[in-house]
Amino acid sequence: MEKDNDKIVFEEYGIEFTDDDFKGVDQDTLIKCKRKLNELLRKIENKES
Amino acid sequence: MAVNKENYKKLVEGARAEGISDEDIRGYLTLTKTATGKNKEIFNRLLQENNIWLTDMLQIEEKQVFLDEIMGKETPNQENNHSKTLSEKARTLMEKIDLLSQRIEQEKSPLKRHILAFKVKMLIAKIQREIDLQNLRASYEDKRTALLTDKEDRENSAIDNIAILNSKIKTLQREMSGNEEYDAESPYFMYPKNYVQDSGGVENLTKKLKESKKVESQQAAKRIEEMAIKRQELNQLYEELKQEQESLEYSQGDYEQDMNDLDKEEKSLVIRQRLNIFTRIGDFFKGIVQEAKLYREEKAQIKDLRVKQKEDESVIDEEFNRKMQELREEREKAKQQLRESQRGERENQQNQLGQDAAADFRKQMAEMGKTELNDSITPPEEKTVDTHREEATPAPEEADRNDSEELR
Numbered sequence: 001m002e003k004d005n006d007k008i009v010f011e012e013y014g015i016e017f018t019d020d021d022f023k024g025v026d027q028d029t030l031i032k033c034k035r036k037l038n039e040l041l042r043k044i045e046n047k048e049s
Numbered sequence: 050m051a052v053n054k055e056n057y058k059k060l061v062e063g064a065r066a067e068g069i070s071d072e073d074i075r076g077y078l079t080l081t082k083t084a085t086g087k088n089k090e091i092f093n094r095l096l097q098e099n100n101i102w103l104t105d106m107l108q109i110e111e112k113q114v115f116l117d118e119i120m121g122k123e124t125p126n127q128e129n130n131h132s133k134t135l136s137e138k139a140r141t142l143m144e145k146i147d148l149l150s151q152r153i154e155q156e157k158s159p160l161k162r163h164i165l166a167f168k169v170k171m172l173i174a175k176i177q178r179e180i181d182l183q184n185l186r187a188s189y190e191d192k193r194t195a196l197l198t199d200k201e202d203r204e205n206s207a208i209d210n211i212a213i214l215n216s217k218i219k220t221l222q223r224e225m226s227g228n229e230e231y232d233a234e235s236p237y238f239m240y241p242k243n244y245v246q247d248s249g250g251v252e253n254l255t256k257k258l259k260e261s262k263k264v265e266s267q268q269a270a271k272r273i274e275e276m277a278i279k280r281q282e283l284n285q286l287y288e289e290l291k292q293e294q295e296s297l298e299y300s301q302g303d304y305e306q307d308m309n310d311l312d313k314e315e316k317s318l319v320i321r322q323r324l325n326i327f328t329r330i331g332d333f334f335k336g337i338v339q340e341a342k343l344y345r346e347e348k349a350q351i352k353d354l355r356v357k358q359k360e361d362e363s364v365i366d367e368e369f370n371r372k373m374q375e376l377r378e379e380r381e382k383a384k385q386q387l388r389e390s391q392r393g394e395r396e397n398q399q400n401q402l403g404q405d406a407a408a409d410f411r412k413q414m415a416e417m418g419k420t421e422l423n424d425s426i427t428p429p430e431e432k433t434v435d436t437h438r439e440e441a442t443p444a445p446e447e448a449d450r451n452d453s454e455e456l457r
Contacts, residue, residue: 006175008171008175010149010165010168013148015148015149015152017175021142024138030179030183033176034173034180036146036150037146037173039150040154040169044166045166
């Protein structure tokens, strides 16, 4: 996994997230994003088990 | 400190000369953007050079109007771009996350999903950090606003109090004027100061005056006491006035100090948040390493178990084969014994038959009158079979077939 200057990289999908992606984004959007990711995590962890 | 437009103009010109965009300058000055890296150094230097405190802007109600005056009006495009940029960012973030979700849901490999789960957790932690930082900044903005409000309230209160106190002082002074000779603190007091001090103070003097039988002395005593009370009031009012004036004088300085303390507090909390996320990221990495280690250990254990299983299986196989061999040998032995015992019986039967035949022959000969039989003439079937003979029987295959049928 790459972690370069606060980047989170999903190299297999060509997607990366930096701190700049989140700065200045309104709270509503951030909360929605967090909710989606939690849902994704639940799906991943359920399939693993 | 009052807001100085000229200083702001110089700051703006300096920032532009250093290549900082108008959008950034507005953002920094209105505290909606935080300068980082090179811009931070430049901006801080310009603030110091021009004697500007960022928090001064909080005093200005119409910040954009003020900035328009100094920087020139922001074009509608620039305004739109600013708000467009933020909403575009939000949209881009949502799209990225949707895309990521779609891709990850299609991932089948369990190990990859495990690793992806960790990355997603880190992403969630980053988003939470941003939410926390925004909440932190908002709470500190509220604190700054509260500080400013307190300052303004204090100053307004001091301004009013000074006016009120001054008015009271004036009134009292007017009441006291024309009666200075009865005021022990006035240079015009009717009794010499040294005498008053030596005789034990004004109270003693007043006492003596009251004890006097003279009406004027008693009246003087009364007036001296009245004046003493007024003097005390006046001194009290002077003290209060001084305090209010000092409060007003140091108000700005105290406010700036409080603001600085608040800034430092905020910065240290933000740094702690960042360190927290790095600690959490560190913990995640440790978690990954730990998980990978456990996974490898489990794999190694499973491998060992498989090896042991194979070893056990081969031991079991050996044992099984040995037992089977033993059983086969025992079976062969039993078959052999059965054959031999059956052979023995057959030979006995044959012997018996031979003997019976010989007896019959003798009987026949006897009946025919030939009583003198030569012993050399042997009846044809009296041959005894040797039961101890180890050679195969005349029809071994047939005997074996019979044996195997019996064994079955």
